[in-house]
Amino acid sequence: MRIEGKTVLITGAAKRIGAEFARAFATAGAAVIIHCRRSRPEAEALAAALPGAGLHRVLEADLAHPGAAEKLFAAAGRVDILVNNASLYCRSELAVAAPELDREHFEVNFWSPLELMRCFAAQPGLSEGAVINLVDQEALQVSPHGGAYALSRRALIDATLELARELGPRHLRFNAVAPGPVLPPVGLEHSKMEKTLPTVPLRRRVEPADLAAAVLFLAANDSITGAVLPVDGGQHL
Numbered sequence: 001m002r003i004e005g006k007t008v009l010i011t012g013a014a015k016r017i018g019a020e021f022a023r024a025f026a027t028a029g030a031a032v033i034i035h036c037r038r039s040r041p042e043a044e045a046l047a048a049a050l051p052g053a054g055l056h057r058v059l060e061a062d063l064a065h066p067g068a069a070e071k072l073f074a075a076a077g078r079v080d081i082l083v084n085n086a087s088l089y090c091r092s093e094l095a096v097a098a099p100e101l102d103r104e105h106f107e108v109n110f111w112s113p114l115e116l117m118r119c120f121a122a123q124p125g126l127s128e129g130a131v132i133n134l135v136d137q138e139a140l141q142v143s144p145h146g147g148a149y150a151l152s153r154r155a156l157i158d159a160t161l162e163l164a165r166e167l168g169p170r171h172l173r174f175n176a177v178a179p180g181p182v183l184p185p186v187g188l189e190h191s192k193m194e195k196t197l198p199t200v201p202l203r204r205r206v207e208p209a210d211l212a213a214a215v216l217f218l219a220a221n222d223s224i225t226g227a228v229l230p231v232d233g234g235q236h237l
Contacts, residue, residue, distance in 0.1 A: 004029030012086030109152035164226035180232025201234030
């Protein structure tokens with residue numbers, strides 16, 4: 001699929017990796033809809049700085065609230081490419097009860113992306129389209145302290161594969177990217193990830209530009225659906 005001239009909705013796109021995706025798609029000639037939760041000023045500044053002045057928009061929604069995803073998609077209008085990037089991450093142990101946090105993980109990391117994918121597929125007259133879900137290399141293995149975060153990511157992988165099978169005949173493609181260590185977690189921006197990087201076969205972090213290139217590749221390649229692509233320096237091994 002040719003990226004130029006297409007409209008892409010990217011959730012969680014105001015900052016960090018989501019902003020890298022927005023810049024990559026805009027550079028490729030797409031009109032970008034930047035979703036944010038609370039970072040409206042950053043999202044507006046990003047939209048104004050992207051190539052293709054006037055093409056890009058900002059939409060605000062809290063995907064932790066049931067029903068927010070459907071309203072977000074209705075506000076977006078026609079979408080050719082959907083990138084489910086927004087996520088909630090908090091390490092926990094599954095044996096320790098944390099019902100509210102567990103539900104929030106699933107709402108942000110699974111139910112909202114699933115609803116957005118359903119809305120995407122329900123668009124009338126959509127003859128081709130691509131969805132790329134950002135998951136996590138932790139979802140490819142049983143990780144210590146993964147808790148509800150890892151479970152919600154595995155559920156999103158399963159949904160990606162099932163929708164790829166169901167909707168392939170309509171030329172709608174569903175793929176996932178499983179990143180490894182890209183940026184330190186929020187609040188630890190100055191960390192050099194000294195404990196993590198020695199465990200990665202390539203012994204280095206994933207460059208945001210490499211992650212963006214993988215997302216664009218999956219959006220453009222008409223022969224790939226139902227794939228989960230690790231972009232993690234081999235960490236899943």
